[in-house]
Amino acid sequence: MMCGKPTYEELEQRIKELEGEIDKRKQVKEALRDSEARLKALSEASFEAIFLSEKGVCLDQNQSAERMFGYTHAEAVGRNGTEWIIPEDRELVKNNMLSGHEKPYEVTALRKDGTTFSCEIQSRMIDCQGRSVRTTALRDITERKKAKVTSKLYERIVDSSSNYMSFLDRNYIYRAVNNAYPAAHKKSREEIVGHSIPELMGKEVFDGLIKEKIDRCLAGELIRYESWFDFPGSGKRFMEVVYHPYLENNGSVSGIIVVSHDITRRKTAEDALKTAKEFAENLVETANTLVITLNSEACITTFNRCAEELTGYKKAEVIGQNWFDIFIPQRDKQTIPRVFEEVLREMADASQYENPIVTKNGKERLISWSNNILRDSSGNINGILGIGIDITEHKRAEKVLRENEERFRMLFDQAGDAIFVHNIEGRIVEVNEKACSSLGYSRDELMTMSVFDVEVGLEPEALHELWKGMESSESITAIGKQRRKNGSTSPVEIRLGLIRSQGQKLMIVIVRDVSKRKQAEKKIIASLKEKEILLREIHHRVKNNMQVIVSLLRMHSRNIDDARLGQIFDDCRNRVNAMSLIHEALYLSEDLARIDFKVYLKKLCRNLGQVYNASGKGIAVTVEHCNVALNMDQGIAVGMVISELISNAFKHAFPLGKGGRVSVSLSCFEEKEIELIVQDNGKGLPPEIDILNPGSLGLRLAAAAVTRELGGSIEVERDGGTRFTIHFKCKRK
Numbered sequence: 001m002m003c004g005k006p007t008y009e010e011l012e013q014r015i016k017e018l019e020g021e022i023d024k025r026k027q028v029k030e031a032l033r034d035s036e037a038r039l040k041a042l043s044e045a046s047f048e049a050i051f052l053s054e055k056g057v058c059l060d061q062n063q064s065a066e067r068m069f070g071y072t073h074a075e076a077v078g079r080n081g082t083e084w085i086i087p088e089d090r091e092l093v094k095n096n097m098l099s100g101h102e103k104p105y106e107v108t109a110l111r112k113d114g115t116t117f118s119c120e121i122q123s124r125m126i127d128c129q130g131r132s133v134r135t136t137a138l139r140d141i142t143e144r145k146k147a148k149v150t151s152k153l154y155e156r157i158v159d160s161s162s163n164y165m166s167f168l169d170r171n172y173i174y175r176a177v178n179n180a181y182p183a184a185h186k187k188s189r190e191e192i193v194g195h196s197i198p199e200l201m202g203k204e205v206f207d208g209l210i211k212e213k214i215d216r217c218l219a220g221e222l223i224r225y226e227s228w229f230d231f232p233g234s235g236k237r238f239m240e241v242v243y244h245p246y247l248e249n250n251g252s253v254s255g256i257i258v259v260s261h262d263i264t265r266r267k268t269a270e271d272a273l274k275t276a277k278e279f280a281e282n283l284v285e286t287a288n289t290l291v292i293t294l295n296s297e298a299c300i301t302t303f304n305r306c307a308e309e310l311t312g313y314k315k316a317e318v319i320g321q322n323w324f325d326i327f328i329p330q331r332d333k334q335t336i337p338r339v340f341e342e343v344l345r346e347m348a349d350a351s352q353y354e355n356p357i358v359t360k361n362g363k364e365r366l367i368s369w370s371n372n373i374l375r376d377s378s379g380n381i382n383g384i385l386g387i388g389i390d391i392t393e394h395k396r397a398e399k400v401l402r403e404n405e406e407r408f409r410m411l412f413d414q415a416g417d418a419i420f421v422h423n424i425e426g427r428i429v430e431v432n433e434k435a436c437s438s439l440g441y442s443r444d445e446l447m448t449m450s451v452f453d454v455e456v457g458l459e460p461e462a463l464h465e466l467w468k469g470m471e472s473s474e475s476i477t478a479i480g481k482q483r484r485k486n487g488s489t490s491p492v493e494i495r496l497g498l499i500r501s502q503g504q505k506l507m508i509v510i511v512r513d514v515s516k517r518k519q520a521e522k523k524i525i526a527s528l529k530e531k532e533i534l535l536r537e538i539h540h541r542v543k544n545n546m547q548v549i550v551s552l553l554r555m556h557s558r559n560i561d562d563a564r565l566g567q568i569f570d571d572c573r574n575r576v577n578a579m580s581l582i583h584e585a586l587y588l589s590e591d592l593a594r595i596d597f598k599v600y601l602k603k604l605c606r607n608l609g610q611v612y613n614a615s616g617k618g619i620a621v622t623v624e625h626c627n628v629a630l631n632m633d634q635g636i637a638v639g640m641v642i643s644e645l646i647s648n649a650f651k652h653a654f655p656l657g658k659g660g661r662v663s664v665s666l667s668c669f670e671e672k673e674i675e676l677i678v679q680d681n682g683k684g685l686p687p688e689i690d691i692l693n694p695g696s697l698g699l700r701l702a703a704a705a706v707t708r709e710l711g712g713s714i715e716v717e718r719d720g721g722t723r724f725t726i727h728f729k730c731k732r733k
Contacts, residue, residue, distance in 0.1 A: 049138040053081050054131065056097060068140060070112030081136070086110045093121070097134065100125060109138060117142050164239075164260040167246070170218055172197045172206075175255065186232040205229075217243035217256050226263065238267040290367065290388035293374065296344055298323050298337065301383065310390060312360030327357040329364060343373070344381050354391070366392045418511040423504065424467060426450045426460075438513060440485035451509070456489060457481025466496060467507060482511065490515045597635070597666055598626040604639060605646065605664060612650035618659020619650065625665040628674060634731055637709040638666075638676065644702040645678040645724055653682025653722060660721075672730040674712075679723035691716045691724075 049065035051058055061076045069076075069084055081097070082090040089107040096105065104122040111117070123136040158165055158178045165178040174192050182189050185200060197214075198206040213223045223243035230236050244257040284291045284304045293302035300323050303315045311327065318326060324337045336355055342348035350371050356364045367388040374383040412419060418435035422428045431446045439446070439454060452460050457480035466476055475497045483489050495510040605621045608614075614621055630638060646662055654660045662680045669675065689695070691714060692703055706714045712728025 047139075051076075051081060051084075051136045051138075052128075053134050053136065056081050056094075059133065065138070068111075068138070069109070075112075084109055084138070086116055096121075097123065106141065109140075118145050162262070164258075164262075166192075166258045168197070168214070168256045168258060170253075170255060172211075172214065174200070184231045184233045213243060214256060217245050218253050220245050220253055226267075229260075234262075237262050238264045290386070290390075292323070292386045292388065293383055294323050294340075294386070295383040296381065298340055302385075307388075310359065310365065311357070329356055329358055332356070340384070343371070343384065346373075346381070364392075365390050366395050418513075420446075420451065420509040420511065421499075422451050422507050422509065424507070426452055426463070429506065435511070438484075438511075439482065445485075454482050455480050455494075456483045457491070458494075479514075480511075491518055597628050597630060597638070598623065600635070600639065601626055601642065601664055601666065604642060605662075608643065608646050608650065612647070614650060614662075617650075617654065619654060620659075620661045621646065622661070622663045623665070624663050625667055628666045628668045628730070630674075631731060634710060634728075637705045641676070641702045641705045641710075641726065642678060644698040648696070648698055648702075649678075649680040649682060649722065653680045653684075655683065668730060674728050674730050676726040676728075677723065678726075679717075679721060681721040684718045684720070685716060685722040687718060 047064060049068045050062045051065060052060040058076050058079050058081055061071075061073060065076065066072060071079070082093050085093050086108045092105075093107060095101075102122065102124050104120050106118060106120050108116050109119040118141050120139045120141045121136060122139075123134055125132055125134055127133075161178060162180055163178075164181045164184055166174055166181050167176040169175050173194065173196050175194075177189060177192050182192055185192065187200075192200060197210060201210070209227060213225065217223045222245065224241070226238065226240050228236055229239050240261045240263045242259045242261075244259070245253045246255040246257055248254050284302070287304060288306055290307045290310060291302060291304040292300065292307060295301055299320055300318045301320075303313075303318050308314055313326070324333060324340075328336050332355060339348055339350055339353070343350045350369075353369045353371060354366060355369070356366050358364055368391045370387045372385045373381050374385055376382045413433045415432055415434055418438045419432045420428055420435055421430035427450055428446055431443055436443050436446060441449075451463070455463065458466075458478065466478060475495055478494045478496070480492050480494045481489050482492050491514050493512045493514045495512075497508045497510075499506050499508050601623045605623060609619070609621045612619075642664060646664070649662050653662075660680060660682050662678075665675075665677045667675045685691075689699070691699065692707075694700055694703065703714060706712050706726050706728065710726075710728040712726055715725045717723040717725070
């Protein structure tokens, strides 16, 4: 210690000492900075995430940590270290931090984006400028875990494989086998591992078949061969055996991996395939289709019998020749070979293809081909197999059918009636032009509609009943009403028919607008009504005029003294009266064309009975049966015949003072055969009277009416009275 003022020399010395200390400190700081830089570089170059923390709070992290977890340096500093760990593992991490645990352990880490991964943590306390700081390294072990899982998976795969797998050392000793290997030899794993091949398979098999191949494999050669082996567990099996050299890191062969695959089935299949191939070749030759194979150069390699017959070429003439040069028409020699090339390059699909070929005689035939690509054992395309069918005639038939379809479509669209086709549910599937124009819809609109949308005259239930009836009927006609697009309606006549198309039931509906017909019908009905009124008036007037004639004849007959002449007047009056009653019956009838003869006969018989005073003479007149309706022409003729025959009976059948009975019946039988019977129980017609040529005017008129006007026949029976039987055909007008 200096007690006075220091000298200049002392100060100079002190300054030099201080400068030396400063230099030393600078060197230390520089060395420290270099050390920190090297440490930082090492830290940044590390694949592990490295954190520095104090009391659990992050002080620093390296770039690997930023990449691994996604937090920037600024985001990481000050954050609690457990935030990088999933909540389930945080307690473990806290405990290890408090206990100063330094051994590695595994947890699940949590990234900033919420994803997780498996990691290994190792921590250590260090002194940093007098502070206790914890350095923590985290290593992503996801791949390592996957590798462990994969390794176990491989072990399982090997053990679960049906192939026989083993590992042999250089001394032919088994060092490992899978589960299938002991099972095949009916031994335990312990009875095989540690033992040699000759012990297991016998010295003869080892020396004669195996040893030479193993020695070659131990020299580094991959060995593959097939042979029969006799296994105690499964008997004689055909095996594919592969010897793989097992190489150490230095390249030396330390053992052999042996994989034996049971290909007994394949061997059997190959033998069967050989047989099948021979069968297929025979089948190809006998097939009724063309079977052609071309190589990649389009040269013919297969040409079966059917191809010979169709083309006219023999197999020997075309094998090895270019298919396109011989069989393709000149116009297609550019396009078809180009398609062939594209197929070989798998740029085009020609699995189904049609093209013409030229036969030996120069004619063309259209062939439909079903093509398949041929590949070699390596999977490379080396040709095409084509199976062809001659469709020349079929195409001609298709053309005719297409032309017929076009004609049908033309007729369908040009039909004067609207035509709809719909399914059994009513959904419209086809319409013609008339249907569109009559309803005002386009074809596309109608194809989305149902028949129930346009048919409003028939209820859906009624339509369904009509459709059901189509099963047993060829067609059904009904009257309906259709609604147009503008809302108006019109009456229509509907004719339904059932068709089947591709197994589906379809209804074809022909619709005709009957508005004009309905109007015409109304006019006709009105006209007929007018004519009916007029006709009734005519019949009424004719009947009245005839009654005037009857009255005049009655008046004149009363003033005639000559009895014969008076009888003539009475007969004329009866005949006119019979015709008058016909007109009266028509006038009163609901059907002006038909006469209800039952009413007419009763009135005619009653009038004749009054004229001849039948009741006063004790003569009864009856109508026994009548089920006939006749038109006016036949009615007048029949009335005339009945009038003459009854009048004749009143005048001649019954002697004076002796009564009797007269009856009339008129019946209709099958084939419209009419039978008229007029009979009495009087004294009978004299035998000398010929009914077809009688002397009496009345009988002549009756016979003429039957034969000429009715076109019928008349027969007479004279026993126990007189019976006239008349037959004629009923005429329909």
